[in-house]
Amino acid sequence: MDVLTALDRKADYSKTQLQFILAAWIASTAFEKKSKISTTDGDVSEDDYDKQSLYSLLYALYRSVGNVPSETGASYEFTFNTWGCAWPKTWGPCPTQANDPQRFGKNAYAGLYQFAEVKDYVAARKGKVHVVEMGCGTGAGANYVCTTVLPECTYEALDMQYAAIQTARRKHVPGLGGRLVATCVDATKADIKDSVADFVAVNETHVTEMPGVITDEDRRFFKTAQRMLKPGGHIVWGNAIPEATWKPCFDYLESIGMKVREVRDVTKEAVQARDEDKKRIDIFVDHCLRTFHGFKIPYYGAKRRVEAEIALKNFARNPGTRLYDNMVDGTDTYKVVLVEKPAGASA
Template identity: 25%
Template structure:
């Protein structure tokens, strides 16, 4: 087993590709603060390697046969959108102040801002490259903004948001506890925290107690690994084709690793059960 940051373990590191393997090896030895800077460097590298405006999602997807109706232009990204839809399921965003921590390339935030009509949706990400892309790509959405920031030190006043959500991002954080504290701090009383992500199975079982220790009440929890595998299977060929066509060969294998295509360590971990993928919906009292 090899560690990716403090929060995730995967098997078969030799299948990652040289850039990803070297990155993971260094990451294992780094303390939390340095891990944060290393993750920032890595995602800046990924963003620079592919600045294609068609590449607007960076998640593994979700398929349970109960997805939302989508406009024709969004159908190509259905699996990715469905992960966002699942994560906020049952939460009213209309007219609310909403924060996405780890907004990446902004596809999820754009879809939510368009379809769930929050008063304002703010996406915060530690990659300046990604934030720059988003502010260009989504400039026509008046209720959507993107800023650069650190999930473990969010640049917002206390009790600023009605809803905070986080999709497949927190495994990159050097200090998960600090992030949960920040999410709690910026939420208004009664606000909702929607979280979904992957971990190695042993780490995943510790997270509910962490959330509760920071003050959250857990409203719903679900193991969604089966639905994530279903999505990965359905979009595997599409991802492989897109990576082959759009990603420089020098980092192509690493892109495959982080995209979770078949045969990579994370995909194999989901299938074997050594990797877990959960969703928790929480409330700030």
């Protein structure tokens, strides 16, 4: 069993099923020539994993583990699958509390709507705007935006992972009185009409990852965002991706008639967030590993435990991992970007 490639995005694995899946992964150690996960820095080569399998595992894991303590002892469910950033001073008062375990994720979502142009657009419509999010994860950010950032908006949250959408429907949709709809779909194939969205939100969605190039999937992704936007509407996009990939993305967006209006680099604040979040991530990863009995099996269990620990920490860009180092040395940069579909443009 290879958990990096074999899991199904349409499944919502129970804790018992995960116990068996991880036990099978541990058993497969005996037949593996070389581990796919670097035990030095958690790196996994792009060719060695499938994003659908990876997120299927992660969302089932987050739900199975349930409520966990943060580094301050606050109990929370891990729902923001977001690196996020510390709040830049130039953006004004910070919207989140210093003791909120998922404050960096919330900052990331609030930051998407921090542009003056966005504020004017929202104010002109008395807050009644419609958001479509491509790659919403558990809907934690959608919920935060609906309750706090755009309290008059309606919101359609899309993610390809069924387990994540189930968490959105359990935790976030019921409290919003019909304003939030969560749908399990590949966002590039979503059955959403043309020109309906004031904003298409893209927050750390796992696209535009290939260094220096824009892939066919990335093109489809942006083309869909453009199609769904009203003329005059905006893509609000934040992520840490290879620095070399931003320009090919901007060039493509301009080539299809979109206008890149503002680009804000928050890499320094994103590194700060990972530094300040380290203790919480360490506690969370330890909690995950203790939940699954297979990791207690001598030798192979212990070997896989080391791999799982560093891989989970790398995925969180924890200090001491490859993805953290990539942000520190500028290989990856975190930017928040505003892209307009000019008024008068057609779908």
